[in-house]
Amino acid sequence: MDGPDIDPAELCELALDAATRAAELITAGRPSALRIDQKSTHTDSVTQMDLAAEALIRSVIDAERPGDQFLGEESATKPLRPRAGEVTWIVDPIDGTTNYIYDLPGYNISIAAAIGDQVVAAVVADPSHNRVYRAQLGAGAFCNDMRLELPASRPDLTLDTALIATGFGYSAEMRARQGTVVAALLPRIRDIRRFGAAALDLCHVASGRVDGYFEVNLGPWDLAAGALIATEAGAVVAALTDHLPLPQSVIAAHPTVFDELKAALVGLDAAGVIAPEDVVHAPWPPIGDN
Ligand code: LIP
Numbered sequence: 001m002d003g004p005d006i007d008p009a010e011l012c013e014l015a016l017d018a019a020t021r022a023a024e025l026i027t028a029g030r031p032s033a034l035r036i037d038q039k040s041t042h043t044d045s046v047t048q049m050d051l052a053a054e055a056l057i058r059s060v061i062d063a064e065r066p067g068d069q070f071l072g073e074e075s076a077t078k079p080l081r082p083r084a085g086e087v088t089w090i091v092d093p094i095d096g097t098t099n100y101i102y103d104l105p106g107y108n109i110s111i112a113a114a115i116g117d118q119v120v121a122a123v124v125a126d127p128s129h130n131r132v133y134r135a136q137l138g139a140g141a142f143c144n145d146m147r148l149e150l151p152a153s154r155p156d157l158t159l160d161t162a163l164i165a166t167g168f169g170y171s172a173e174m175r176a177r178q179g180t181v182v183a184a185l186l187p188r189i190r191d192i193r194r195f196g197a198a199a200l201d202l203c204h205v206a207s208g209r210v211d212g213y214f215e216v217n218l219g220p221w222d223l224a225a226g227a228l229i230a231t232e233a234g235a236v237v238a239a240l241t242d243h244l245p246l247p248q249s250v251i252a253a254h255p256t257v258f259d260e261l262k263a264a265l266v267g268l269d270a271a272g273v274i275a276p277e278d279v280v281h282a283p284w285p286p287i288g289d290n
Pocket residue numbers: 073092094095096097098166167168169170196197198199215222
């Protein structure tokens with residue numbers, strides 16, 4: 001996994017610098033009028049600030065590590081094949097773009113660095129709450145200066161007391177099917193939360209603000225950083241089913257309730273809401289003809 005002379009701590013510091021500068025750009029630099037363009041559907045939006053943030057992040061990284069691969073949500077034209085011993089940056093410049101457009105909390109900057117196909121450094125900046133989450137593989141997860149460590153035991157936590165986050169796709173047909181799954185799950189859990197940003201959903205699992213999270217058809221940039229933060233905090237993160245590997249499906253939860261939540265979601269065929277032809281993103285690690 002480790003490349004020659006690549007220090008994950010330095011990758012994390014570079015991600016922290018880039019995320020901090022991008023968070024400043026999209027908040028203090030927020031224009032009075034956003035230019036909103038549509039991507040896969042009329043509700044799958046991108047603004048000039050998503051593009052500007054990604055350009056800024058890339059320039060900060062390239063200035064220090066010009067030879068690294070870069071997989072950004074707004075510039076990705078095809079999946080990238082991780083190169084053994086080399087670094088790939090996986091970036092969502094604004095995760096939760098809809099929240100950003102509506103000026104609702106929950107948008108964030110998500111930056112992960114992988115050596116080969118293993119993510120080793122992660123930063124998620126949440127400017128609405130003045131929180132910056134970060135993690136290094138094997139070195140723990142933090143929110144600002146506070147260590148994130150889920151309690152080893154949660155005797156109070158069962159599926160029917162669990163607060164579960166989820167998200168929905170942009171196609172009306174898939175959302176209708178996802179709504180059916182949520183409606184069936186709702187009476188079996190404490191409640192649902194829909195924050196609108198996968199990276200933060202995973203950080204909420206890491207910090208115990210929710211007990212679990214699941215979603216389908218995300219991109220590698222939605223999950224790469226948040227998944228490392230959640231696992232380093234002691235959560236379990238996996239695909240919902242083998243036929244939909246990460247990031248095409250994801251479940252993250254406290255270990256006490258993970259199996260019960262997964263069994264319920266598999267029983268509801270939560271991964272079945274997406275037809276094979278609708279799967280958009282390559283499996284993790286991002287692979288493909290490079
Ligand atoms: C968002 C995800 C979220 C999902 C939204 C959207 P974006 O990413 O983070 O979990 O439910 O539909 O895909 O598009 O704001 O970067």
